[in-house]
Amino acid sequence: VLVLTRRPNQSIVIGGGEIVVTVLEVRGDQIRLGIKAPRDVDVHRDEVWAELQKANRAAALTDRSAVGQLDRLRRERPPGPSSS
Amino acid sequence: MSSETETVPELHFAAGLPGFPDARRFALVYWGDDTDSAFSILTSLEQDGLEFLVVPPVMFFPLYAPEIDDATVERLGIETADDALLLVIVNVPGDDPSKATANLLAPIVVNRHTREAVQAVLADGEYEIHAPLLQD
Numbered sequence: 001v002l003v004l005t006r007r008p009n010q011s012i013v014i015g016g017g018e019i020v021v022t023v024l025e026v027r028g029d030q031i032r033l034g035i036k037a038p039r040d041v042d043v044h045r046d047e048v049w050a051e052l053q054k055a056n057r058a059a060a061l062t063d064r065s066a067v068g069q070l071d072r073l074r075r076e077r078p079p080g081p082s083s084s
Numbered sequence: 085m086s087s088e089t090e091t092v093p094e095l096h097f098a099a100g101l102p103g104f105p106d107a108r109r110f111a112l113v114y115w116g117d118d119t120d121s122a123f124s125i126l127t128s129l130e131q132d133g134l135e136f137l138v139v140p141p142v143m144f145f146p147l148y149a150p151e152i153d154d155a156t157v158e159r160l161g162i163e164t165a166d167d168a169l170l171l172v173i174v175n176v177p178g179d180d181p182s183k184a185t186a187n188l189l190a191p192i193v194v195n196r197h198t199r200e201a202v203q204a205v206l207a208d209g210e211y212e213i214h215a216p217l218l219q220d
Contacts, residue, residue: 040159052189052190052203055213056102059173059176060104061135061136062178063176063178067125070182071115071121071122073181073218
């Protein structure tokens, strides 16, 4: 892992200057970062990204008959708490 | 293009789906080929057997109004709200389908015209990643 020391308003540049990460503010144990990246580069908080990957993997269908059951349940029950 | 791709909408996730970075092309088919069905199946055209249940959130969460970030809107070339189709992935537990949940934190946004798609991540704290689909 490359380790660099930066102060507020200083940046690091990644790639050919396409991605710039700037330390905006240091406040206690929190650091605000500004990230400039091409629009096709996704930037996520690590834990949100990990949670999303996990959720998608868990949602991959293994059993289509469960969808059939859900479809029947939906027809029997009123949908959503905030409808009607 | 074959006649198949003309009848079955094919979505293109340029960035893949989180957790499945190599799955970019998906067919979107109504459950039971019933165009009135609330459910659709998103089937990978690249990864055998990979499929997801998706629903238009409005049918289950009428108050759901996610704010899609500008970068996503721009990337998909969406100009008006009518250009966008919104879907959410549903997780159906095989042992108890009544406990199905929808991922409201990361909706799939599709440009209806180009069929470019992205699973967007909303600003934190707003919506649940496991929102119950059915009322208890």
